[in-house]
Amino acid sequence: MSIHIAAKENEIADKILLPGDPLRAKYIAETFLEDVICYNEVRGMLGFTGTYKGKRISVQGTGMGIPSIGIYVNELINSYGVKTLIRIGTCGAIQEDVKVRDVIIAMTTCTDSNMNRLTFPGFDFSPCANFDLLKKAYDAAVNAGLSVKVGNILTADIFYRENMDMVKKLAGHGVLAIEMETTALYTIASKHNVKALSVLTVSDHVFTGEETSAEERQTTFNDMIRIALDAAIAE
Ligand SMILES: O=P(O)(O)O[C@H]1O[C@H](CO)[C@@H](O)[C@H]1O
């Protein structure tokens, strides 16, 4: 048991999927896993362990933003020995050719968060995906006949942003989309020498306003979920 996770020893698999929304964790457990147990309800941040294609895997909600995912990722690695962590999240597109429902694999992240400035004063740390895991996710997508975009994303500290100038500038430098957690996931995983990846589905377009419904966000991201599950069990 850790401060925010009530699982007993060995109740969490060494591979885990990390949606921001705990109800997405429940949906994944109910829809894709067999022999499921719910190991966490603390703060409503649901966590489940089951099997997928015969391999043991867990899924844990992380909440929104760097401080929240940072808590879960630290506890999963340090208290439960998790070795492979795949975020499955939603994001807002900022490129014209990135459309709602597209799947993005984050190779690296930009951020406006202070997290790494506090750790590396005067330096710019580059959070980076684990290449093995990225390749496995990319191959899983190709094998399933799905097209994915692989590239740079923005992990933002602000959802309701007043000024979009910097987002436009980042888009001008090829950044694909905005979300709120991957910088923390990749940085903490690097520090502990474990594997991490973010696979994201575009839920809306930041500039055109095109969007998906809340119900779609919760339940219809099956392509992304299958890519992440297949990459995890290929480990
Ligand atoms: O759908 P999730 O995984 O929560 O991800 C995105 O959605 C939330 C904002 O609505 C942020 O957490 C952002 O990163």
Ligand SMILES: O=c1cc[nH]c(=O)[nH]1
């Ligand atoms: O625009 C969006 C959509 C999802 N998540 C974000 O952080 N921003």
